[in-house]
Amino acid sequence: MADGKARYQTYNAPAGGWGAAAATAKVLLEQSVVTKGSRALLSMNQPGGFKCPSCAFPDATCTKKLEFCENGAKALAHEATKFRVTRDFFAQHSVSELMEQSDYWLEMQGRLTEPMRYDAASDHYVPVSWDDAFALIGSHLRALESPHQAEFYTSGRTPNEAAFLYSIFVREYGTNNFPDCSNMCHEPTSRGLPPAIGVGKGTVILDDFDHAEAIFVMGQNPGTNAPRMMTQLFHAHKRGCPIVAVNPMPERALMRYTEPQDVVQMATFGSAPIASEFVHIRIGGDLAFLKGMMRVMFEREAAGEAVLDRAFIAEHTVGVEALRDDILAQDWAEIVAVSGISEEQIRRCAEIYIRSKATIICYGMGLTQHQFGSQLVQQVANILLLKGNYGRPGAGISPIRGHSNVQGDRTVGIDEKPTQAYLDQVQRVFGFDPPRENGHHTIESVEAMLAGTAKVFIGLGGNFVRAIPDTTRAYDAMCSLDLTVGIATKLNRGHLVHGKDALILPVVARSERIETAAGEQFVTIEDSMSNVTASRGVLDRASDDLKPEVEIVCRIAMAALPASRVDWAGYIDDYDRIRDKIAEVYPALYSDFSERIKAPMGFHLDVAPRRLVWLTPNGKANFQILPGLLVDPPVDDPAMLRLSTIRSHDQFNTTIYSYNDRYRGVYNDRMVLFVNAEDREARGLAAGAKVALETIAADGIDRRVGDLTLVDYPMPRGSLAGYYPELNPLLPLDHYDRVSGCPAAKSIPVRIVAAAG
Numbered sequence: 001m002a003d004g005k006a007r008y009q010t011y012n013a014p015a016g017g018w019g020a021a022a023a024t025a026k027v028l029l030e031q032s033v034v035t036k037g038s039r040a041l042l043s044m045n046q047p048g049g050f051k052c053p054s055c056a057f058p059d060a061t062c063t064k065k066l067e068f069c070e071n072g073a074k075a076l077a078h079e080a081t082k083f084r085v086t087r088d089f090f091a092q093h094s095v096s097e098l099m100e101q102s103d104y105w106l107e108m109q110g111r112l113t114e115p116m117r118y119d120a121a122s123d124h125y126v127p128v129s130w131d132d133a134f135a136l137i138g139s140h141l142r143a144l145e146s147p148h149q150a151e152f153y154t155s156g157r158t159p160n161e162a163a164f165l166y167s168i169f170v171r172e173y174g175t176n177n178f179p180d181c182s183n184m185c186h187e188p189t190s191r192g193l194p195p196a197i198g199v200g201k202g203t204v205i206l207d208d209f210d211h212a213e214a215i216f217v218m219g220q221n222p223g224t225n226a227p228r229m230m231t232q233l234f235h236a237h238k239r240g241c242p243i244v245a246v247n248p249m250p251e252r253a254l255m256r257y258t259e260p261q262d263v264v265q266m267a268t269f270g271s272a273p274i275a276s277e278f279v280h281i282r283i284g285g286d287l288a289f290l291k292g293m294m295r296v297m298f299e300r301e302a303a304g305e306a307v308l309d310r311a312f313i314a315e316h317t318v319g320v321e322a323l324r325d326d327i328l329a330q331d332w333a334e335i336v337a338v339s340g341i342s343e344e345q346i347r348r349c350a351e352i353y354i355r356s357k358a359t360i361i362c363y364g365m366g367l368t369q370h371q372f373g374s375q376l377v378q379q380v381a382n383i384l385l386l387k388g389n390y391g392r393p394g395a396g397i398s399p400i401r402g403h404s405n406v407q408g409d410r411t412v413g414i415d416e417k418p419t420q421a422y423l424d425q426v427q428r429v430f431g432f433d434p435p436r437e438n439g440h441h442t443i444e445s446v447e448a449m450l451a452g453t454a455k456v457f458i459g460l461g462g463n464f465v466r467a468i469p470d471t472t473r474a475y476d477a478m479c480s481l482d483l484t485v486g487i488a489t490k491l492n493r494g495h496l497v498h499g500k501d502a503l504i505l506p507v508v509a510r511s512e513r514i515e516t517a518a519g520e521q522f523v524t525i526e527d528s529m530s531n532v533t534a535s536r537g538v539l540d541r542a543s544d545d546l547k548p549e550v551e552i553v554c555r556i557a558m559a560a561l562p563a564s565r566v567d568w569a570g571y572i573d574d575y576d577r578i579r580d581k582i583a584e585v586y587p588a589l590y591s592d593f594s595e596r597i598k599a600p601m602g603f604h605l606d607v608a609p610r611r612l613v614w615l616t617p618n619g620k621a622n623f624q625i626l627p628g629l630l631v632d633p634p635v636d637d638p639a640m641l642r643l644s645t646i647r648s649h650d651q652f653n654t655t656i657y658s659y660n661d662r663y664r665g666v667y668n669d670r671m672v673l674f675v676n677a678e679d680r681e682a683r684g685l686a687a688g689a690k691v692a693l694e695t696i697a698a699d700g701i702d703r704r705v706g707d708l709t710l711v712d713y714p715m716p717r718g719s720l721a722g723y724y725p726e727l728n729p730l731l732p733l734d735h736y737d738r739v740s741g742c743p744a745a746k747s748i749p750v751r752i753v754a755a756a757g
Contacts, residue, residue, distance in 0.1 A: 004668040006666075006669035006709065007667045007668065008669075008672070008709075008711050009665045010253060010665050012092060014256040014258045015223045015230070015252045015253035015255075015256065016258045030077070030626070031077040031082065032081070037311055040080055040511055043538045044511075046077060047601065048536060049536060049538060050510050050536055050537050051157060051316045051405075051525040051535040052075065052076070053071045053076065053402060053510040054074075054403075054405060055071070055072070055228070055404060055652075056156070056226075056402065056405070056406060056527050056528040057226040057527065058528065059206075059527070059530060059531075060206065069227035069228045070226070074650070075611075075652060075655075076511060078655070078657065079489060079511055080509075080539055081110050083111070084110045084111055085109050085111065085112050087113075087114060087126075087127045090125040090126065093124075095123050095496050095498075096123055099496050099497075102656075103313065103492070103493060103654065104656040104657075104658070104659065106490075106491050106496075106709070107655055107657075109490075111493060111506070111542040111543070112489060112490060112507060112542075112546075113542065113543035113545060113547040115133045116128060116504040117133065118444075118501065118502035118503075124525055125502075125504060128503070130545075130547065133503050133505060134555045134558070135226065135559055137559055137560065138556070138558075138559025139559075140456050140482060141173065141456060142193060144360070144456065147175040147557075148174075148175045148177060149455040150454070151445040151454050151456070151457045151573045152178055152460070153165065153178075153179050153181075153445075153457065153462060154178065154180045154414045154462075155181050155459070155460060155461025155462030156182065156401075156402065156403025156462075157404055157405060157461050157462075157510065158409055158414075158460050158461050158524065159405055159523035160524045160532070161523050161549075161575050161582075162523070162549035162552075163169070163409040163460075164581070164582050165554060165571060165578060166413075166414070166553050167412065167414055168413070169553060169556065169560075169568075171413075171426060171434035171614045172342075172434070172561060172566060173557075173695070175439055176438060176439030178416040179444075180406075180409065180441070180442070181402075181403060181414070181462055181653075182407075182740060183442035184467055184606050184703065184742060184743055184745075185365050185369070185401070186368055186401055186402070186406070186407075187367065187368070187682050187741060187742040188367075188373035188376070188377050189202075189368060189377055189399040190725075190740065191266040191623075191739050192373070192375065192377040192378050192381075192739065193380045194386075194615075195607045195622060196616075197385075198613075198614040199608055200410075201399070201407065201530055201607055202396065202397055202529060203391075203396035203397050203609045204362075204398040204527045204529060205398040205604060206232065206362055206529055208358075208392070208394050208398075209232035209233075210236075210360055210394070211237070211393040212358050212359065212394040213234045213358045213359065214243075214360075214524055215233065215242070215244070215355060215358050215361075216246065216359065216361040217245050217246065217247075217275075217362045217363075218362065218364075218367055219286060219364050219365065219366020219367040220288060220364030220365075220366060221247070221249070221251040221253070221647075222254070222362075222400065223251055223252060223257070223649075224251070224648075224649045225402065226426065227353045229400065230253055230257055230274070233254075234274065235256060235272050238272070242276065242277065242352050242356075243276050243277075244349055245275035245277070245278050246281050246286065246289065247278075248280070248281055248283050248366070248644065248719050249646070249664075249715065249721060250278060251663070253274065253663065254274045254278070255273060255275065255278070256274070257274050257427055259272075259695065266601070268359060275411070277349060280340065281341060282340035282642075282717070282718060282719055283631065283644050283716070283719040283746065283747050284370065284631050284642060284746075285338055285339035285513070287379060287626065287680050288330075288335045288336075288338035288629040289335075289340035289341055289632070290341065290376065290382075290383055291327055291330050291363070292341070292343070292346040292350070293324075293330075293383060294327045294382065294386065295327050295328065295332075296346065296347050297354065298324050308320075308387065309386070309387050311387070311388075312385075314384070316612060317385055317620055318618060318619045318622050319622055320386075320623055321627075323382060325586060326588040326627060330629060334629060338476055338630065339629075346399050354387075358393060358394030358596050359384065359387065359389050359395055359489040360383060360398050361380050361398065362573040363399055364399075364400050364623065365398070365402075366644070366746055367380070368741060368742055370631040370632050370747050371631065371633060371736065371738075371744045371747070372630070372631045372632065373631065373740065374737055374742075375624065375626035375739070377624075377664065378626065379624070380397055381621075382623050382624060384396070385527075385623060390609050390610070390612065390621070396610070398528075398529070399464060401527075404525055404527075405525045405526060407526050407527070407528055408532070410603065411586075411589070412569060412582055412586070416438060417438045417439075425585050425586075426585060428614055429584045429585050430566055432563045432565055432566075434697075441740075442743075443736055443741050445457075446474060449477035449480055450477045450480060452637035456482060456483045456485075456499075456500065457478065457481050457484045457485070458487070458556070459487060459494060460487050461487060461549075462488075463494045463653075463655075464494050465478050466492070469730075469733050470703075470729070470732055470733040471729040472703075473701075474733075475497045478497045478498065478499065479498070480499075481498075482499055482500050482501060483500070484498045484499040484501075484502045485503045485745045486498075486505065487507055487552055488504065488505070488507060489507055489542075490655075491504075493654075505547070505552055506542075506543065506546050506547075506550065507547065507548065508537070508546045508547050508549070509539075509548060510532060512537040512538075513538065513540065515552075516548075516572065520536070521574075522572075522575065523550075523575065529604075530605040530607050531601070531604050532597065532603055532604075532605060533602030534602065543656065546571070550571065554572050557754060570678075576594045580593065581586060609621070630742060631751075635696055635749040637696050637749070639752075640749050641719065641720050641750055641751065641752065642718060642719055642747050642748070642749060642750075643693065643718065643720045643721070643747075644745070644748075645722060645724035645725075645727050645728065646721050647723070647724060648670065648723055649661050649664070650659035651726045664713070666711065669709065670713045670726055671707050671709060672708060673691065673710050673711065673720060673721075674715055674720065675711065675720055675752075676712075676714075676716065676717050676718075676719065678717060679715075679718065680710055683754070684754075685710060685752070688710060689710050689754075690710075691752050692704055692705060692752075692753040693706075693727070694750060695723075695748060695749065697732050697749070699732065703729055704729075704753075705726070705727055705729055706753075712752075720750065724745065731744075731745055731748050732748075735748065
């Protein structure tokens with residue numbers, strides 16, 4: 001339960017500014033790390049320091065002494081906290097008792113300090129030696145009838161070195177079962193973009209924001225989820241670059257913002273409106289909006305205007321005629337109805353795009369988490385291709401990733417659908433033949449657990465059971481396993497929803513030094529714009545009994561594969577040896593890795609479309625067709641509303657920092673439902689009423705969350721929003737994008753039930 005009385009009020013102050021400064025000071029005080037945390041913040045995202053353990057937005061060129069944001073400070077404070085979860089804590093609290101506590105309470109208990117094993121007889125976690133823990137994992141893995149009975153999860157906080165070794169170990173073990181946090185967020189980017197532009201990444205680097213003539217921000221809330229991005233948007237606004245924000249919720253940071261490092265603004269309590277155009281899209285209306293803009297372009301081209309970049313299209317693309325036919329087949333009345341946007345505003349946005357000679361389109365999970373999310377991302381690629389917005393300064397497609405190294409993990413091998421060329425390279429470098437069939441993504445891994453075919457789950461970071469859909473079924477799935485292993489810095493729900501055997505293995509945090517027999521080591525991180533940089537912790541370990549992720553992966557591999565051909569013991573102490581192997585497996589991307597990483601700002605990986613090279617089967621960029629205007633199949637229920645699950649400002653992924661969401665005016669509560677007042681009144685409900693939500697699904701499973709408070713918010717008609725992971729029980733496991741496996745968490749069909757459940 002939250003402390004204090006819940007209250008809901010409009011937040012009128014700008015985002016950033018003194019509010020962010022106060023929040024940073026508050027969290028350092030709460031975690032009792034004011035001096036320690038303040039010193040560490042000066043090293044975060046700086047050359048020779050460590051990378052932010054929060055979002056994946058790139059660092060600037062280090063002309064700023066403070067290269068961190070409010071939410072990065074929260075992540076560091078909670079990591080550097082003075083509080084500890086010891087063996088005495090586990091002796092005092094049974095697992096059943098801990099399950100009654102909130103996610104926030106679990107987070108606030110502090111850092112894990114030693115390996116623990118679940119004891120079924122007492123329902124407590126008890127201490128276990130590292131040797132015995134690795135032996136237990138090895139015995140379970142060696143006893144499986146098939147390697148495909150094990151699921152190997154990776155969190156996006158995992159650095160490149162550990163993720164690479166994890167991918168090699170699991171493939172030598174014999175499976176490609178890599179459920180990954182990217183499966184739940186930007187997997188439509190990874191699967192949707194390659195057929196279009198040949199790579200599953202963005203094409204923009206940070207410098208492009210200084211040259212863009214227009215920036216579109218679609219389905220993203222940068223003020224909360226990538227706050228350092230606000231600096232780029234702020235400076236783009238100052239130089240007159242139009243910024244178009246497309247979102248069902250008017251997010252405060254895009255409406256009005258104070259740059260915390262702008263001395264004049266801070267001193268005068270000034271602020272600036274960031275978005276020059278706010279497009280109040282309905283949930284699921286983005287495809288109609290994009291097709292409306294493209295229709296304007298094709299109409300004007302047909303009327304004789306030189307709107308499209310015909311030379312670029314002719315030289316670099318295939319399929320523009322089919323795209324034109326699809327776009328012009330869309331009726332304006334339907335475009336307006338589905339998008340919720342007037343034709344006038346769509347034409348106005350199209351004019352901004354047409355006039356710009358260099359446009360960036362950024363997007364987040366508001367686009368990816370739909371049942372046709374992969375195809376929707378392709379439409380973003382389409383509109384950029386029409387104007388040749390690739391391979392030039394200030395232009396390109398920019399997926400804004402979430403966790404700090406989620407993109408890097410995929411680059412170095414965390415992929416349930418590896419290419420045959422990559423597998424051939426692994427065989428050449430390491431001397432074993434890796435499995436060739438695809439493995440499980442997140443949804444498939446849970447389905448395997450429910451079917452009884454998965455027996456072991458190892459989580460390299462993260463809070464898998466709270467992140468995945470269909471919470472009740474997910475809990476049942478995890479509890480059916482023979483062994484669950486959680487490798488983590490903090491206690492979370494995933495350690496309490498466990499298999500018959502269960503281990504908690506505490507890990508060295510990003511901000512902490514890694515000392516081995518070979519001396520101090522560092523790890524590397526790839527940000528969302530393909531820049532790879534070194535990360536060196538500066539703090540002492542929270543406990544002497546923590547181990548780095550690299551060592552944990554190597555020790556598991558040694559226990560599970562006693563006859564391995566890989567020199568796992570040799571990688572534990574010398575991380576340069578790991579980087580040399582990464583360079584051997586990925587010579588085109590990581591050649592001379594150990595030397596290039598010594599540059600203060602690291603180096604950019606090659607992204608071929610920046611060179612106007614298209615790594616597609618036909619060597620061209622390909623326009624992709626998604627017929628119609630819907631990104632989710634229609635639901636035949638007149639009471640249906642579309643629910644989008646969202647994060648609060650005091651939250652990162654499943655980590656809850658407090659019960660407040662100040663930019664949306666919510667305090668001391670997370671069980672809220674943001675609703676359009678007209679939708680509420682049409683159902684005869686009062687503001688502040690307690691209601692329940694029920695999922696509309698055809699599978700016969702009752703999904704219901706009650707005790708939700710209705711909060712009037714400027715949502716489009718037919719659209720609702722509420723917090724993740726509390727509303728995950730409403731998201732059916734089967735409600736996902738078939739191309740990528742990404743859950744459609746931004747468009748869950750639900751109905752409001754007046755009585756609390």
